Amino acid sequence: MPELPEVQTTIDGIRPYLVDKKILNCNISVKKLRWKIDKDICKNLANAKIIDVSRRAKYIIIYGKEFFLTIHLGMTGTLRIAQENDIKKKHDHFELRLNSGYMLRFNDPRKFGMIFFSKESPLKDNRLFLSLGPEPLSEDFNSDYLFKKSRKRNIAIKNLIMNANIVVGVGNIYASEALFLAKIRPQKVSKKLTKKNCEDLSKSVKKVLRRAIKKGGSSINDYINADGKSGYFQYDFKVYGRTSLPCHNCQSDILQIKINQRSSFYCKNCQK
Ligand SMILES: [Zn+2]
Structure with missing residues (x-):
């Protein structure tokens, strides 16, 4: 998708x-x-x-x-x-x-x-x-906003950031990647996020999306007379799809779990 x-x-x-x-x-x-x-x-x-x-x-x-x-x-x-x-x-x-x-x-x-x-x-x-939430790359999506939206929410943080009413355009892949970058476990209960977590996560979401857009920009010619199979960019995923492979930071095995029926990937050592 x-x-x-x-x-x-x-x-x-x-x-x-x-x-x-x-x-x-x-x-x-x-x-x-x-x-x-x-x-x-x-x-x-x-x-x-x-x-x-x-x-x-x-x-x-x-x-x-x-x-x-x-x-x-x-x-x-x-x-x-x-x-x-x-x-x-x-x-x-x-x-x-x-x-x-x-x-x-x-x-x-x-x-x-x-x-x-x-x-x-x-x-x-x-x-x-x-009912759409703010664009992830806009200023409206920031740590204060995420902190406010995560209060009293008992759902996993990964589900929260994948909810388009909270913030749009964060799909399964980039949610996993952003949570790794922010050092937060995907299953962490939203209301338990600290202000620092929200700061890290809002920044990480922007960072992974910007990086992927930049990578995609270099393959822009594929859209001219392309075969229509653009697929995912040559994005070097840190956790997504890397089940049992060593974490780039600490060499522990990347774990895979299901959250809301979606595959989720994380490092239990690097993400708390
Ligand atoms: Zn790790």
Whole structure:
């Protein structure tokens, strides 16, 4: 599943091909992905000019003066830039043809992605966005905020930071990595976090996400005529997926446990 760094890198990769370009037409070859796709989307997008591409949580928002095209990659979705005569690939479900001769194509084998159109910004009134917590890389997500939100909470801290109502875009991989960096066990009860823990953890979340986005930036060319299998960046995970391998800090075995049915990895020596 693409996590926030992959989504951000997708945006960074496609943006130069979209900004200030006019949409000539669009083409949808499926009736539904995760939800039904509004069949008027293409009619509404024809001849519209794109102003910019932005992100909220893991939603990609391509917008112009009078339209907002919101895309979620779901489990297996990818966006790529293609050229006029590039042959369509299996599972290419949606394309925007631009006046530059390039196309934006959305590929999604498992069809858990979402595409929806609106005339107003979805951030204003779409129920998907209303209850979302702050962006992890924004100033609103900080130690005071995390300390406040973790009081009286009996759930594992890993679950708390993976809850989009608390903070968006921290998925299973980067939650494990951030907790290792902050030296906090993933199963630690949220309300027991000290102020120092919250300081360390909020900083670590930002650090692991920024590092992953930076790594992704160097593979930006993969988004042009890419095969759609971007996968995870060559991120040197410290704990994620490293069950029984030696901890980089202390050589103890990395342990794997389930928290809320999700695999979680930690070092019992380095994380308290
Ligand atoms: Zn260790």
